[in-house]
Amino acid sequence: MDDARPLPSYLISRYQGWRATTFQDNKAWYRRLAELGQHPRAMIISCCDSRQHVTSIFGADEGEFFIHRNIAGLVPTYCPDGGNHGTSATVEYAVTALKVAHVIVIGHSNCGGVKGCHDMCSGKAPELLEKSSFVGRWMDILRPGYERITHLPEAERTRALEKEAVLISLENLMTFPFVKEAVEAEVLTLHGLWNDIGEGGLEHYDPAQKAFVAI
Incomplete structure (x- = not known):
């Protein structure tokens, strides 16, 4: 090389x-x-954004978290079609081999990937619609989330879509048979978080309220 x-x-x-x-x-x-060897209690799926440092947020030591990062912290649906599925492989290893007790999906404010999805879906970023755009095709995962926030005022949509990215990922996690089985057996719990980078805030999704609530 x-x-x-x-x-x-x-x-x-x-x-x-x-x-x-x-x-x-x-x-x-x-x-x-x-x-x-490693025996992490939790897997964290977060964005690649250099401003979000999950080990610092939780004061974690080496060996405590099994961490996967990608654009916007997304999880695709279960689709074992022989493609290159880095995120899916990481989830599989965490749940079936490491036997983590928690999978935590954490989104954040001012996410460039989420903004790209919003711009692509609203016609403001035609370059992301190109088949050759890896970012665009990855952000297709979030298209269902975009459809959920179109009724909101323009100024509120991007932040709402950041939180939809977390929910879409949680929903997609449950399409993996081994994740669904572990959750139903009560040996695995899923969690959705959203981090305000500028203010240091952290919110978690409360299904009872169907909303993100400040911690």
């Missing part, structure tokens, strides 16, 4: 600082994690 290059110097410097401090202070813990 001739196109790869050495790591940028600022990242090398940060790594060396981590190795000399955090790692050295917790060397026994890291070795234990390596030897005993």
Whole structure:
């Protein structure tokens, strides 16, 4: 592979600082994690957005969360058609191999992927309609959510769609037979969260109220 290059110097410097401090202070813990394998209690599905750092939000240590990130934190429907399903494979591994007790889907404010879906569905981003657009085809997962928010005032739609992304993903998770079976057996629970990046707020979906409620 001739196109790869050495790591940028600022990242090398940060790594060396981590190795000399955090790692050295917790060397026994890291070795234990390596030897005993991972046993996370929860899987988190979140957006790739660099501004959302779920381990910081929950103060999590290494080995605590099994984390999957993608554009807008979406989960597709169960469709074992032989395609490349990174998200579906991660869900399968978390539920059937790691036996996590919780799957948490967390969306966030000012999500670029969700805004792209809104613009695509409303005709403002024709480039995302192209078959060659990976982002556009991925955001097709959220089209049903867009249909649910079209009655709202324009100014409210994007934020509402961010929360619909969480609900669509939760609904799609239940189309996976092994997820449905685990939920019905009460060995797995699903959770939907929405994070306000600028204010540090966190809301969870309450099915009794059919709404996101501040934590």
